[in-house]
Amino acid sequence: MATPSCFRPGVRVEPKFDGDYTFNTGHVKSFTILDYTIFLLSLLIPILIGFHQAWQGNTELVYYMLARRSMSYIPVGLSLLASFLSAITIIGVPAEIYEHDTLYVWVGLSFCIVSAASAHIYMPVFYKLKINSVYEYLELRFSRKVRAVGSCLFVIQMVVYMAIVLYAPSITFNAVTGLNLWAAIVSVGLVCTLYVTVGGVRTVIWTDSFQIFVMFGSALAMLFAAMATVGTTTMWESAQRTERVLFLDFGLNPTLRHSVWNLFFGGGFSYLALYVNQTQVYRCQTCRTLREVKIALWMSFPGHFLYLTLCLIIGLCMGAFYENCDPLQAKLVANANELTPLFAQDILSIVPGLPGIYLAGVFSATLSTMSSGLNSISIVILEDYIRVYVKSKLQQDKQRLILQIISVIFGFVCLEITFLVSKFGGILEVKILNALDTQDIH
Structure with a gap:
């Protein structure tokens, strides 16, 4: 591949950084055997956690x-x-930070509203009712039909979303690094289905706890490598020069792409709706006391804000690193969604194994999303349909078997929908990749 043409509008310029980087060589680095080994290890550990919970003897x-x-x-x-x-x-x-500015930080701040409302208004109601399906509240408040409709909509939305969460990062890494698309999709999907089916909600919670450390570890690795490559001074000067530093915009013009109002309040209410759905309420029901539920919910605010801050700094480093050679204009990537994987390959490949840690972090996030989704779907179907409409009293071991069968079925349904999505291509594929823009529905 020829060396890419790096330019600002109308003026060709030389890249600012010397080294074995994509804008100097014209080709993107691939993952090594060590990277794939680290990635496979991140898939193996959740399986071991799942079987450990199953071997506890608590049936x-x-x-x-x-x-x-x-x-x-x-x-x-x-x-x-x-x-x-x-x-x-x-x-x-x-x-998002690379293409626009730092105003998106207000989404992280909005989690203060989300944590407060969910911990002190909504969750106390659900916890005291001791309901396993949040949609049982709809029957208590309205009717059984409303409960059934709400459950059905949740299952459909969650299955589609799990397919997007699985497909989007896989196709992005496939485009940038040549990662085998279907090997990634099938392996992650099967691993998630296996450990959720075997271990239940306790496995979901403990694997999520492991995966959050992998996610933060990969972000910190990328941040340190970016800062070491770019430098704090260069990053800040570039951010000011390219007008990426923007923290306050209280404009009321409805045509504005972002403002403090729609990010803080709009983002807050959007995430609040997600905080009171089945995937969150159900896990809160596993806590020993309501006080611990409130603490668990409040933990998400500093954690989420810290992670968004790390991503913000990484985005500013990307802006400085590619200031003289925009990968989009140089045709190094096809769309903005491929920028972050490209940057990761550029700056992490200097240390063997670091790209694998980043890959493990991305797919650990996918696993955490899918596992909570599969577990919640199985509970909803058991609670809102089988226990409600099947009149004969089922023994506990049969109910557990039903939960496991449902998890397996919907794990394969998710893979099937992902396969169908890939066949549409074109406009639909673009729309799914656009989910990688920070209008994250999760």
């Missing part, structure tokens, strides 16, 4: 479904945080 239904309501606020809080930091967030936020 009773309340253990599989609710962990006997004995979980500490620490793993539950980490699990809630992990499920909100999807692969779409990890890839999309730095690209």
Whole structure:
């Protein structure tokens, strides 16, 4: 491949950084055997956690479904945080900062509203009712039909979203690094289905707790490598020069792309709706006391804000690194969603194994999202349909088996939908990749 043409509008310029970087060589680095080994290890550990929970010898239904309501606020809080930091967030936020500015930080601040409202208004109601499906509240408040409709819509939305979360990062890494698309999709999908089916909600919570450390570790590795390559002074001067530093915009013009109002309040209310759905409420029900539920929910605010801050700084480093050679204009990538993986390959490849840690971090986020989704779907179907409409009383071991069968079925349904999505291509594929823009629905 020829060396790319690096230019500002109308003026060809030389890249600012010398080295074995894409804008100097014209080709993107691929993952090594060590990188793939680290990635496979990140898939193996959740499986071991799942089988460890199964080998505990606790076959009773309340253990599989609710962990006997004995979980500490620490793993539950980490699990809630992990499920909100999807692969779409990890890839999309730095690209948002690169393409626009730092105003997006207000989304992280909006989690203060979300944490307060969910911990002190909504969750106390659900916790005191001791309901396993949040949609049971709809029957108590309205009718059984409303409950059934709400559950059905949740299942459809979650299955589609899991397919997007699985497909979007896979196709992005495939485009940038040549990562085998279907090997990544199938392996991640099967691993997630396996450990959720075997271990139940306790496995979901503990694997999320492991995965959040992998996600933060990969972000910190990328941040340190970026700062070492670019430098603090260069990053800040470039950010000011390119007008990426913007923290206050209280404009009321509805045509503005972003303002403090729509990011803080709009983002807050959007995330609040996600905080009171089945995936979050159900895990909170595993806590020992309501006080621990509130602590777990409040943990997500500093965690989410810290992670967005890391992504913000990485985005500013990207801006400085590619200031003289925009990968989009140089045709190094096809769209903005591929910027972050490209940057990761450029700056992390100097240390063997670091790209593998970043890859593990991205797909750990995918696993955390899928695992909470699969587990929640199985509970919703059991609670809102089987227990409601099947009149015969089912034994506990049969109910557990039903939960496991549902998890397996919907794990394969998710893979099938992902396969169907890939066949549409064109406009639909572009729309799915646009989910990587920071309008993250998770």
